[in-house]
Amino acid sequence: MVSGNERTFTDLEAETLFARISHRLERLYNIMQINRHKAEDEKAELQSLLSDISHQTKTPISNLKMINDTLLTRRMTEEKQKEFLQAAGSQLDKLDFLIQAMVKTSRLETGVITLEKKSVPFTDTLTAALNSVLALLEKKQITLSVHCPDHLTFFHDSRWTAEALYNILDNAVKYTPAYGSISVNVQEWEMYFKIDIADTGRGIPEKEQAAIFKRFYREEAVHDIDGISIGLFLAREIITMQGGYIQVTSSVGYGSVFSVFLPRK
Template identity: 65%
Template sequence: MKTSCFSVRKIVLTVSAGAVITALSLMIGMYALTGNSIVFYGGLLLTTALLLWGAVLVHLLQKKLLEFTSDLCRTLDGMMNGHEKPEINLDEESLLTRISHRLERLYHTMLENRRKLEVEKSALQTLVADISHQTKTPIANLKMITDTLLGRSVPEEKQKEFLTAAGSQLDKLDFMIQALVKTSRLETGLIVLEKKSSPIYETIVTAVNGVLSALEKKELGLLMTCPEDLCIVHDPRWTAEALFNLLDNAVKYTSVKGNLHIVVQEWEMYVKLDIIDTGKGIPESEQAAIFKRFYRGDTVHEVDGIGIGLYLVREIITMQGGYIKVRSEVGKGSTFSVFLPR
């Protein structure tokens, strides 16, 4: 028999009617067997008293239930508004207390989810503002070049200069979009790093191959000190991506005919990989901020870049259980140290 379709009032009336009918049937049966009217009237009086006490009990239960449901609705409203914490009566062990315990757990879960939502919302707003800021200059430059080429007659030699400049701005936008896509896929877990035991030497060579052209163009010397048989557990593809970004920065900020040095050392818990350059260096006041997304120091605006490479490096290394440090002195160069667990 399903009781979900019955109200409390219907249940009480049904039980009361059944009790009265049962009591009357018993009294009539006893009177028929004994013929004593005292038994009948005594049973009737007892039934009446029991019904009265039953009515009192039902009234008290209804009152208690009404108080509980009112408190529950008020507490739930407060929880949804984020202003009220469920109160638990620790001196009372009952069904209501058990419900209160679960409400408190639900309340803390809601608070944590709300906090995470605020953090994600703030991060999204910051990201949108950063993207808007970073794309504003290249788009303005492209618009200016296009308006110039369409609006007036430009010599062929000048046209090539304008188109070269436009290509540079498009390359910058393309690099930024690609870097943002990689970062977003890493942060959201769409890309899972596939760590395996492989030679770190091969990973470094892959990264170096990406900057060979720039190295030759600036006539930079490169020295690498790394055991060829040293294997560690890492994701070769994404680690090479991180090292490429570090090497690319080192090449950008090192003067012509400077030097780069890659040194790999085995420590007890980590493998330390240093990328040392003889570039312009990083002021101490900026060293704590260079790994932030889109951060660019005041002294490097003349060098092409968008400030997302080091942020991506930190994400890749951190996701593999490692970390990165920087030591630098203005005018003498920088050393970026990557620590990967053995």
């Protein structure tokens, strides 16, 4: 015969077990919901990325088809043929840059490439970045000034940091008119090294400044200038992965300053 106290104890035990099962099922449901939303976000991001790639490659591919058809169907002088071939080369360079940038971004985001921070003189890193834009600077006759302490040595990934700085410098050269100027100034702060890259370009409206680091983003006012619009996105990824960040200050008509902050340790 089961007493009332024993029955009550058994009922409480059953309720406790049921509560535990219910709690675990609720946790499992929440985890599944989070994973579902994550999968949906990743799917939306992938669709957006594919749409962006399609949009970015559409123009150069169309231009290459048009140039090819023209060369095949029209008679023209050797000089004119050379002009068309140079135009085709320009479109191929754009596609090549896009593909290379996408590969670099993908490898960084998926962890295929990891950054290796080593104690390296920063002048070596900065020189590598500057060498990549010297031809463009000379072509547009843009004045370049650089101030960087010779003794500056700290832990960073020299190769990828140079890539990030190159993308910012390349952006500055593109949007700075002929005979303008670009300056690079490196300062030591208490917790960071600050690299300012200033230009005398057209400037960026305040409402656009938060968006310029998005992949493939371009403001309407600069669609007349050649560009793929992934360089700043890649630059921010590289700097962020090293514990740093990028700030931009700009005034329309007066130019922009991109400030890169890299941790001292």
